[in-house]
Amino acid sequence: MTRSPAYLRSLLGPRDHVLDAVLRDALLNKKLPSIQIDDNGARMLQLLTMLHRPQLVVEVGTLxxxxxxxxxxxxxxxxxLITIESDAEAARxxxxxxxxxxxxxxxxxxNADAVTYLETLRPESADMVFIDADKKAYPQYLKLCFPLLRSGGLLVADDVAPGGDFSGESEPGTDPExxxxxxxxxxxxxxxxxxxxSTFVGSAHGLLVSYKEGPGDA
Incomplete structure (x- = not known):
C-alpha cells in the first residue's frame, strides 16, 4: 500500500508548540500567504544542517x-545563517x-534584492545554500550561488517537483509556464x-539536494 508523505510525516509526531505558534500567527492572524516550506521539507533542512555542520548558511527567500x-x-x-528577503514586512x-x-x-x-546581495558575498564563503524564492530567478540564483559555495558544500533548492503550482507566488499576469x-x-x-x-528528496514540493565536489573530484 502506498503511503503519502503527509502520512509518513505524521508518524514522526506533531510539530512543537513554538512552530505551531509561528504558523498560527503568520497564517491565521496575519493572513500571510501559505507558501512556506512544508513540514517534511523543513525537517529535512534541519537534518541536513545537523549532519553537515555548516559554519555559514545562505538562504535565498525568507518569507x-x-x-x-x-x-x-x-x-x-x-x-x-544569512537569510535574504526582498519584502520589508516579511523581513520584519x-x-x-x-x-x-x-x-x-x-x-x-x-532585507535586500537577492541577486544584488549575493553579488556582494565572497566566493567559496558558504558551506550551505538554500534557495526558495522567486521561481523565475532560479537559473540566476544558481549562477550566483555556485561560486559562493565552497567545495564540499551543499546546495538545496525547494519546489523542484514537476508540475508544481506557483500561482500563489506569482505576480498577476505572469505566464503560468x-x-x-x-x-x-x-x-x-x-x-x-x-x-x-545531486538527488531528489520527496517532500511535498520536492527538494533537490546537491553536493559540490572539488575540481579534482569530478
Whole structure:
C-alpha cells in the first residue's frame, strides 16, 4: 500500500508548540500567504544542517522565517545563517519569529534584492545554500550561488517537483509556464554539472539536494 508523505510525516509526531505558534500567527492572524516550506521539507533542512555542520548558511527567500528557524536549529556552535528577503514586512515578521523561537542570535535577516546581495558575498564563503524564492530567478540564483559555495558544500533548492503550482507566488499576469520553465532550466543545469552530485528528496514540493565536489573530484 502506498503511503503519502503527509502520512509518513505524521508518524514522526506533531510539530512543537513554538512552530505551531509561528504558523498560527503568520497564517491565521496575519493572513500571510501559505507558501512556506512544508513540514517534511523543513525537517529535512534541519537534518541536513545537523549532519553537515555548516559554519555559514545562505538562504535565498525568507518569507516569515519558517525554513530559517529549522536551519538555525540545526547549526553547530558558532554557525550562522544569512537569510535574504526582498519584502520589508516579511523581513520584519521573520526577525520577530526567529527571536521568539530562540534562534535569532544565529541569524542575520537581510532585507535586500537577492541577486544584488549575493553579488556582494565572497566566493567559496558558504558551506550551505538554500534557495526558495522567486521561481523565475532560479537559473540566476544558481549562477550566483555556485561560486559562493565552497567545495564540499551543499546546495538545496525547494519546489523542484514537476508540475508544481506557483500561482500563489506569482505576480498577476505572469505566464503560468514561466516559473516551471525556469525551474526546469535550474534542474537541467544542476544535472549537467560535473561538480554537483545531486538527488531528489520527496517532500511535498520536492527538494533537490546537491553536493559540490572539488575540481579534482569530478
Amino acid at each position: 516569515f522565517g519558517y525554513s530559517a528557524i529549522h536551519i538555525a536549529r540545526g547549526l553547530p556552535p558558532g554557525g550562522r 515578521n521573520a526577525r520577530t519569529y526567529l527571536d521568539e523561537s530562540g534562534v535569532g542570535k544565529r541569524v542575520e535577516v537581510v 514561466r516559473e516551471a520553465k525556469a525551474i526546469a532550466t535550474y534542474v537541467g543545469a544542476v544535472a549537467r554539472s560535473n561538480r554537483l552530485f
